[in-house]
Amino acid sequence: THVVTEACINCKYTDCVDVCPVDCFLEGPNFLTIDPDECIDCAVCIPECPVNAIYAEEDLPKDQLHMTAINAELVKSPNYKTLTKRKEPLPDHEAWADKTGKLPELKR
Ligand code: F3S
Numbered sequence: 001t002h003v004v005t006e007a008c009i010n011c012k013y014t015d016c017v018d019v020c021p022v023d024c025f026l027e028g029p030n031f032l033t034i035d036p037d038e039c040i041d042c043a044v045c046i047p048e049c050p051v052n053a054i055y056a057e058e059d060l061p062k063d064q065l066h067m068t069a070i071n072a073e074l075v076k077s078p079n080y081k082t083l084t085k086r087k088e089p090l091p092d093h094e095a096w097a098d099k100t101g102k103l104p105e106l107k108r
Pocket of ligand 1: 015
């Protein structure tokens with residue numbers, strides 16, 4: 001599967017969803033997650049993300065390995081729904097784009 005990492009938190013640019021051939025992204029309040037049962041590992045979403053939040057699971061940076069389980073967990077959250085069309089990013093996306101350690105901000 002592919003995995004959305006912490007870089008997405010509080011940005012949520014959503015360019016990724018426009019190119020996904022299997023509509024495997026779900027949108028939450030301040031993050032998008034990938035359904036690991038739907039993702040076909042095509043990788044077309046990777047270059048679309050302005051903050052490089054998406055990785056193939058086997059290529060995840062060491063400090064983002066926890067995000068595989070979090071992506072899978074959020075698929076089951078009632079606050080996450082399928083998103084297939086790009087929308088405006090979150091209002092403070094620019095301020096958050098370069099930040100790291102955003103996990104405490106994640107709304108599940
Ligand atoms: Fe998030 Fe990047 Fe998609 S910020 S919503 S993974 S384009």
